[in-house]
Amino acid sequence: MTPKPLLPCGDRPFLAWLMREFIRFGVEEFVLLTGHLSAEVEARVATVSALLPRDVSIVVSREPVRAGTGGAIWHTRNHLAERFLLCNGDSLFDCNLARLLSAGASDAAVRILLREAGDTSRYGRVRLERDLVTEFSPQAGAGQGGMIDAGIYLFNRVVLDDLSPVCSLEADILPRLAARGALRGTVADGAFRAIGIPEDYVLAQREIPQLLRRRALFLDRDGVINVDHGFVGTREHFEWMPGAREAIRTATDAGWHVFVITNQSGVARGLYDEAAVMALHGWMTDEVRRAGGTIDDIRYCPFHPDGVVAAYRKVSDWRKPAPGMLLDLIRAWELDRERCLLIGDQDTDMAAAAAAGMEALRFSGGNLLEFIRPIVDG
Template identity: 50%
Template sequence: MLRQAAILVGGLGTRLGERTKLVPKPMLDVGGRPFLDTLIDELVRYGVFDEILLLAGHKAEIVETHYAAAVRGRTRIVVSRETEPLGTGGALLHARDLLHDRFLLLNGDSLFDFNLLDLIARAHDGRVHMALRDGVVGDRYGRVVLDGDMVRDFIAPGAGATGPVNAGIYVIDKSVLDDIATLPASLEQEIFPGLAKSGALRGTAYRGYFIDIGIPDDFARADRELRQQLRRPAVFFDRDGVLNHDSGYTFETHRLEWIEGAREAVKAVNDAGYFAFVITNQSGVARGYYEEHHVVTLHRWMADQMALIGAHIDAFEYCPDHPDGTVARYCRTSDRRKPAPGMITDLVRRFPVDMTRSMVIGDKESDMEAAQAAGVAGHLFEGGNLETFVKQRLSPAGEA
């Protein structure tokens, strides 16, 4: 599984004029906080990245200071500082010793809201697999000639061409750095055309919200709308009996049996632009059957299994408490234990959830009571294929 993301944050940002003379473009406030913080948060919620590597250049000391010894969840943030402008390819070459054999690369001045793990799951062939934006109108951007998933050619802006455009997000095999002969070097202009000619460049087209803060008009638009665009509905999944068969106090990976279509159901939620959360009562901790670290380990294993097909859970919430527990510190009544809504309300405080279009999917009446208490729809899952059940209840997150 790919565990590293790298973000290009070293450009001069000259088209934004005075704004970027003293501050790197990705560190400018957009929607009330540094744009780079938003990009990092979007990566962290996928739950698969151990490290985010920031490839800094212009005013790199600001990036270094802001992210010194930074950790987001289980993801550490590392800064690589180039001393002179080397281009996008040169920035990677400079950081070669820090890069994993295979990594995700993103531009630091744009955000594309689509399921990143779908791209990673598809990126088996070729040395680079690009994310492409479909349905783009106008002639501002160059176009990509795609044959299946094979990138055949690039067409410059202004040529009146149609087709997807480069979204600035790539799964890259580190061997690509061997193709860089001189510096500075541009991936887009010097490396990718050669990969396309040799059949080593792949691409997949996606639709979703996109913003590039590189020009003044788009910077202003991002500042106005980004926070609202990142507000999304959520599906709150119960775990035992919904995602996996309820075999009684499941805490070992070898005992977990997925419900038919469970991982695919989570991916459908991701692809539709919803948050996907797990809210699960785990009274086995209070009863002394297992410990909290067993729950965390199982959830990490479940996340890895989902990631194999391009699915992810944005957050796993569990309540270890029970009023009849035999372990003293967990023997209590908790407002996080369903049917109380505490796990849901805690998530809503941490994530920008649109509650008007959110839902709970559970297999017990206590799940439905928690949904009602939190003010969201509840859907009782009584067995069958979970993917089919979920897809019947989803609408694309951009629709009212």
């Protein structure tokens, strides 16, 4: 018997689509909670992993007894970080997850992703006051419209105190947290696809691969995302271009991938090292996610033929105007280059895009949000 998350959807298991979405928002460690079909899941981990755009860590955690949805979390407590996301393995919500992740530190034990639905009968239903969930009912009456549980939760580890070895998240834990004011909600919109019942699965097989074959925005860094002060290698020299974070958030909201491709010959020139570039990019990505958007992935080229650092002194087909970085992202994320657009400020950006077979637009300064909004909304 095939566990639902491994059912084929287009050319791959449903789980590979689901994990790919979380990877876009920075998730790097996955724990798969399994039950009696654990062996089937374990046997397919390598297959799923090979279909992902980035290397991630995947652990399979099998519940020792039928523990319920809350008990399953309790049994896997040794694998859990201070904050962790939980999702159902048989539904996918095509939305901007940064809205949930950036909701900020609060005293909520759980922040739940919510969506509007015309018929709430199959889902948990909530009453929301601002972002406080005042009531959580595991089942609503048939045919009622309202705000429902989208099956994606951001947990604070303190919630483990409320769990027991056998319990249900929906029937026991979430109603209790709501009653004591420890449950918050973030509303998102987007397509929701579940594969739990046969009719839904038939639809999902066709729709999910289409839905997730996204348009992609490739952004040059210096002169587009940040002001080009020349060899920006640290946060102290990094100045956001006006509207840059808002532009990325708008693209994420509109369902676009956002990638950054940047020449960083400052490494070859000995001005800063690769660790500094990676630290800067980590910070930059965190700031974008705090602002409610995401950078799905980044490529940088540290090489230069005239570099002073021997290890980086070479001609590289990753250095723009060559298209190596773009081609690598097209390969890793399986992009359709007809649906890719590069925005850069230099001739080398335009040349790299042309060599990769994608469209490009030149940004010559000003507000990046104003530049990008008509593109992603259009």
